[in-house]
Amino acid sequence: MLTVFAAALTAGAAAPAFAHCDSVDGPVAGAALRALETRNVNLALPYAPAAAEAEISRAFTQAAAVRGQGAEARAIADRWFMETVVRLHRAGEGAPYTGLRPAGTDFGPAIPAAERALATGEAAPLAGLLTHAVQHGMTERLGRARAAQEAPAQPRSAAEVPHARTRVSAEFAFIEYVEGIHQAVKGAAAHGGAEAGH
The missing domain is CATH 1.10.287 (Helix Hairpins)
Incomplete structure (x- = not known):
């Protein structure tokens, strides 16, 4: 909840409070990637509501199957699974999902x-x-x-x-x-x- 407080401190408070969660190098996308790399979907599940577990598990199975079809397929599968987990995470917050932000995005101090x-x-x-x-x-x-x-x-x-x-x-x-x-x-x-x- 510290990010909610920090957002309230900025004039206008226009950015979503948990915006850092939708970046490529944020904690949610990182957990999704670690789940794929270790073949353990449980690493991604805590970042979304329990109601989203089935969808994440299905996406994990599909992404894991595609990853073995070459470097390009792996990159696409990784990105798609990260987007899926981040989207469901954002939905759990009641926030819109507008896509993954690039790594290194500055969200302030x-x-x-x-x-x-x-x-x-x-x-x-x-x-x-x-x-x-x-x-x-x-x-x-x-x-x-x-x-x-x-x-x-x-x-x-x-x-x-x-x-x-x-x-x-x-x-x-x-x-x-x-x-x-x-x-x-x-x-x-x-x-x-x-x-x-x-």
Whole structure:
């Protein structure tokens, strides 16, 4: 769920929260490839909901059969199986699948920091990154809102309406940013990060 929180810290939060899961070098595609290489479908199954196990198993059997027909067939089978597992993983998240992203796609600093925390057990660097991002985002939006407060809150003439509108927009942007972070934190606590493959 850290990726949900990190996404909430970015202005606009337009990218899917778990976008790194759909890259060629992401954890889901990597598990799919390892499953094929070791001939063990179980390595891929945890990355999708239990309801998807039958489809993944069928795809695994088909891809494994095709892989032995030469290098080109192997590459196509590998790619197809990775796409299948990633698509089903994304469906389990309730997110659309738009294809595999290329290896090396930059998803920003939060995901690598979260992965390092998982590898080392050290949360302090990740907490520092998130705290800095939250503080920066709040300070920036608060500054804009305070500057906009030079405009009247209650316009007395038509000429003052555009300025008042700018003030209202800046104040709401600040409040909505804070509420978005609060909701992300509440959501992470409620879900406990238990979703498959997150």
